[in-house]
Amino acid sequence: IHRKLSIWEPMVVYLPHVSCGPGLIIDLMKRIAILLWSVFLVLFACFTLSSVNGSEEHSWKAGTAKSVITPKKQVWLAGYGYNREPQETLHELWVKALALQDRNGQRCVLVTSDLMGIPRYMYDRLSRKLKKRFNLDRSQILLTFSQNHCAPRLHEDLVDYYPKDPVQTGLVKEYSDKLEGIIMETVAQSFAHMSPARLDIGEGKAGFAVNRRNNAESDVPEIRATGKTLEGPVDHSVPVMAIYKEDNQLLAIVFGYACHPTTLNFEKWCGDYPGFAQIELEKNFPGTMALFFTACGGDQNPLPRRDVLFCEQYGKNLSDAVEKVLLGRMKPLPSELKTAFELVDLDYLDPPAREELEAALHAADKDKSARVRIRASWAERMLAQMEAGKPFPSSYSYPVQVWKLGGFLHWISLGGEAVVDYSLRFKKEFGPDTWVCGYANVLVAYIPSLRVYQEGGYEGGAFLYEYGLPANRWAEDVEERVAEAVHRLV
Numbered sequence: 001i002h003r004k005l006s007i008w009e010p011m012v013v014y015l016p017h018v019s020c021g022p023g024l025i026i027d028l029m030k031r032i033a034i035l036l037w038s039v040f041l042v043l044f045a046c047f048t049l050s051s052v053n054g055s056e057e058h059s060w061k062a063g064t065a066k067s068v069i070t071p072k073k074q075v076w077l078a079g080y081g082y083n084r085e086p087q088e089t090l091h092e093l094w095v096k097a098l099a100l101q102d103r104n105g106q107r108c109v110l111v112t113s114d115l116m117g118i119p120r121y122m123y124d125r126l127s128r129k130l131k132k133r134f135n136l137d138r139s140q141i142l143l144t145f146s147q148n149h150c151a152p153r154l155h156e157d158l159v160d161y162y163p164k165d166p167v168q169t170g171l172v173k174e175y176s177d178k179l180e181g182i183i184m185e186t187v188a189q190s191f192a193h194m195s196p197a198r199l200d201i202g203e204g205k206a207g208f209a210v211n212r213r214n215n216a217e218s219d220v221p222e223i224r225a226t227g228k229t230l231e232g233p234v235d236h237s238v239p240v241m242a243i244y245k246e247d248n249q250l251l252a253i254v255f256g257y258a259c260h261p262t263t264l265n266f267e268k269w270c271g272d273y274p275g276f277a278q279i280e281l282e283k284n285f286p287g288t289m290a291l292f293f294t295a296c297g298g299d300q301n302p303l304p305r306r307d308v309l310f311c312e313q314y315g316k317n318l319s320d321a322v323e324k325v326l327l328g329r330m331k332p333l334p335s336e337l338k339t340a341f342e343l344v345d346l347d348y349l350d351p352p353a354r355e356e357l358e359a360a361l362h363a364a365d366k367d368k369s370a371r372v373r374i375r376a377s378w379a380e381r382m383l384a385q386m387e388a389g390k391p392f393p394s395s396y397s398y399p400v401q402v403w404k405l406g407g408f409l410h411w412i413s414l415g416g417e418a419v420v421d422y423s424l425r426f427k428k429e430f431g432p433d434t435w436v437c438g439y440a441n442v443l444v445a446y447i448p449s450l451r452v453y454q455e456g457g458y459e460g461g462a463f464l465y466e467y468g469l470p471a472n473r474w475a476e477d478v479e480e481r482v483a484e485a486v487h488r489l490v
Helices: 022-056 120-134 166-192 217-225 272-284 308-326 354-363 370-387 420-430 450-455 478-489
Strands: 060-068 094-101 107-113 141-143 195-205 209-211 237-245 250-257 289-294 300-302 337-347 395-405 409-414 434-437
Touching (some): 060 237, 094 166, 107 120, 107 166, 107 337, 120 166, 237 308, 272 308, 300 308, 395 478, 409 420, 409 478, 420 434, 420 478
Parallel strands (some): 107 141, 250 289
Antiparallel strands (some): 060 094, 094 107, 195 237, 337 395, 395 409
């Protein structure tokens, strides 16, 4: 009653403590009659709303499925620019799928994963396969990855990032091909398991994300210990969606957070803090599937880090925030779904010149650091393409996506490592019922805002080569082009 009739104010009948008399008894009887009539009206309204909402409340359809994707062979772990061979499994890695359908038959599927990224060829190929098998266009498919750095390397992702090793190249290709099949079958199972459902949303807070551009990692513990304020923009919101089955049992929890999962850098398979958060939620809500997406955390780190205890604590902080939302008052999502998608051309600033590439190649003879080695490997590929007479592309086709759920929730999804400014901007422009997801569909590169671009540094400077792109930097209008596309889609 409280959830359905939240607009009703509590009713109180005031009976003063005075001596009894005939007039008072008559007045008291009138008050009791009014109270009984009020109770009748409340119960009638409750019955009426229950009758109406009984048919509306579970007019979504939802289905879930998940699959283990922890490699069985010694594929190197992803990220950090050097070879890390796994020694053990701290906990399993997962790919999870949530299929949704509204009252009009409009469908979509969300795929979350404990991967570091999805390479472009895999995204394109999965999109074609999902179109053929389920008649889903790209606007209806949202493939996300947490950007977990304790996940396996994938074929053609960060092609210059790791030392050359023919054995690893074969293992990575074999695993990547198998992964595609697992994703397809997981999506198929989620559609096969669809049944009537109700969707509610809410928002919590978790405070462990730190803007790494504005705070030295070594200074953060002291800043926090002294109660001082950390610098730089952050987005500490925790968007939450709860999916309930027809019997009102919790089927799935979708939640997000704007922060890199880079707490750990050791040689173990695990899902970093999002993995621990999902495990905690699934333990506390048996039979429920927890799905995590990384929001615009391109310039956000969990600090302090490099210890499993920190990782577990961040996961617990996040799961606690989600549970608080689930136990509070959430907003129901009417059964209405609209999807939109666009590939936006993001221009490169300058193609690399031969002299620059040759200099980068020779620099690796003296400097053996990871970044110099990565740049030399990139330069070698660019020179080979140049000598083969293949022109460098002038832009990248960047995926931008919007889902509108319930007629009011805008879920904006951006490819690559979008910085937090995008989340803050779009929430301001489209209102509080706006979710902004980074790390969607493809791991292309960092996507800086104009502010970050002009400041430079790792997220905004000339580092596109690390992602294998044929340029050092984006053109300055990158935020403008992304924002214009978002506005068109919304």
